[in-house]
Amino acid sequence: MGLQKSEIMLVVAAAAIGLLSFVIPDWLAFTTTLAIASAMVVLGVVMLMRAGLVSFGQGLYYCIGGYAVGMGGRFLGVTDALLLIGMGVVATVALAMLLGLLLTRYREIFFAMLTLAFSMILYGVLVKSHNLGSTDGFGVGNWTLLWFDPEGGKGSKTVLWLATAVGLAVALFLNRYFGSAIGLACEAIRENEVRVEYMGMSRRQILYINYIIAAAIGSIGGSLTSLAAGHVDPTMAYWTISGEFIFIALLGGTGHVAAAFIAAMIFIMVRTYAVELFPNSWQMILGIVLLLIILFLPKGIWSLFTRKRRVAS
């Protein structure tokens, strides 16, 4: 099972980031890390979109991943980054297994709004919990990666390497996943549920597994973000954040895994400037662009680069 062409490109890109990390300024390293972390969550949204579902609540798992890092360090004294990420994933998978039971019974609108609701519930709970700093959140303690201490605790280079490595692993996994039986089954479900059942597949089971994996990678994204930013707060679960992830997913399209990373990078860079220049119209611009994308580029910007031809690998 050799690597496909596009997978080789991903590895090359990751290596390039690794090399460049030594020469780029800190702010760019930080932005790239954020982009990769966001792309994780966006890929979760994409996984669900391929199955015909839109989640307005991936922020839920994004937030859990972030808070797991924060709380692991603060309350349990854990400092290893990988361990912290792992804790987030475990908590997320546990919750996703529970919520998934309810959510996979529903399609379309119900699914969309229920996911919104769950993430807003977490937001509400966090805002009211004083131990966790309510609306201010709290800072993430110093962390280590395996055996070494990155640049005094919150090194931007180390977290970039970590993000790149994790991002690459997830990207490769998903690339295989999309071409696998379950990946295609998700698309089949989106297209024609009736046929799927008559073929002998359980729509619910497939969607359930898909949902849990999407949640897990969302959590990883949240963990990476908090490691890089050094801070967590309840807005990670607020609906607007989930909305941004959906925006990026639509921007990138569902064609290829790499699209999410590129779209996330573009989005974050644009947002950094726009929020400075137009604080009271940034959301409006986002909304207008979103409408334009839906009207003119239903398959995202990726469709500008490739003629989409879906072939199972």
Add this chain to the structure above:
Amino acid sequence: MLTVWAILIDGLIYASWLFLVAAGLTVIYGVMRILNMAHGSLYALGAYAAASAIGWYYNGGGDQLWIALAMIAACAIAIGALAGLIMERGVLRLMYGRDEVLMVIVTFAMLLILEDVMKIIWGTTPYFAYQPYAAMGRFNIGVLTVSGYQLMVVGISIAVGLALWFWLERTKIGKILRSIIHDREVSEAMGVNVKRMFTITFMIGAVLGAIAGGVTAPIISVVPGVGVEVIVVAFAVVVTGGLGSITGAAVGALIVGLARAVSIHTMPELELFIVYAVMAAVLIFRPHGLFGQAVARKI
């Protein structure tokens, strides 16, 4: 025992407010199969418009309560109708026939746009329009006191509910709408001008949302974001009751209102959680809500 009464009264007051908010949302979904996330923005628009009007009126020396109330109604209706018309004709028209969830994203985009439009027009400092609320005093029910304004809201909510019922059941337009709710394709085949009905429906839903906001303005501080928080609760009501059903919205409002009242009096931090837990419980037994219809798949 006192707490039980307090819960019941609080629950009822909250339920009536919930119904006002949810009614527009469910009507639009029932007829157009669009879940309008921007409904929260319409609510906020109504609140801002009312707050501005009241502020202008009272600061200009006015002091007649009934004029203030009339202004709330007028402003809310005007802005709701206008915004609804622009949204439906300007944006939604272009997107009809698309996937249901894509429509939700479209309404989400409109929500983003409207949130900033409101920030641009009204700024970010809170608006207060407490005068009508204060002017209506407080009443005693047994040992509890309730504000007159909130009792009025209950009355308005009941009136709106009856008006909606009457309109849907007894008028010609209402019958047409019900036929569209039942089966859009068949209605079209029978000659119904579905496009025009959609515009009318959306405007009505928008007006209802704006009225809910306008009526609420005197009770809250109107700030950016009020619309979004409302949508989350409104959704719970509409889903519990069954998407598209007005009766469902009423019953859902009662259930959610009571659940929230219970939570507030016992475990305030879990308010939203309890509301959604109740909704989830209902969905387990009735997956489409209490009065919702399953949409049949056609092979």
Add this chain to the structure above:
Amino acid sequence: MTEILKTEGLSRYFGAVVAAEDINVTITEGEIVGVIGSNGAGKTTFINMVTGYLPPSAGTIAFDGSSIKGLGPRKLMRKGLSRSFQIPQLFLDLSVLDNLSMALSASESRHLEMLRPVRTPERIAAADEILTQMGITQYRDEMVTAMPQGARKLLDIAIAMLANPRMLLLDEPTSGVSTDEKHTLMDTVMEVVKRRGLTVLFVEHDMEIVQKYVTRVMAFASGIVIKDGPVEEVLADEKVQELVTGKRRGSRGKNTETHEGGA
């Protein structure tokens, strides 16, 4: 010969509407049965109940001796009951080969298997085999959207066959297909049916097709079976002619109703 399908008192009501009532039918293995009736007569309701799409309001259904009432399509498929659809239910965005590979993967896989790629050498071989049998090999790597309706119907039926069913239910296999192609289509399908020894039940409006390919006919009208027996006997029956095929002067009961609307 074994009894493969047996229904007793099978009925379905939608409120006050009687879609099907008191259907009692026994089908033995190897039979080719035609189901006829005008629109709304209850044929599709009957098929939908037998294939798990609609739960019956009353009565029993037994497949191969055990009750299948209330079972969903997935379980039925595993028991050996498959169906095709009047409007082909296919994955338009995937190629023909992928549609078939998916069907194979679905019918055989357990959970962890699903993380593996869909196209395996075994599946490709099996897909190629059925493509040849159905005569649509030329579309192997094409998207379904590039196929004409007749080919799509064959693909739809091919997918149903991949599950290695013992009994196949075809819902209007020739609807939406041009008149000259109908016979070629049915010839192909029946060839495979014979080779695999399948029992077949199919709904059909074209009486010529019915006469040519079946041995037994069930005639539906107003939700009940008005006649069930050998082809010639049923088609010659007065009531059947009145309610289903239409009174015909002339010897052949040919009735090409305007039901090409399957597309």
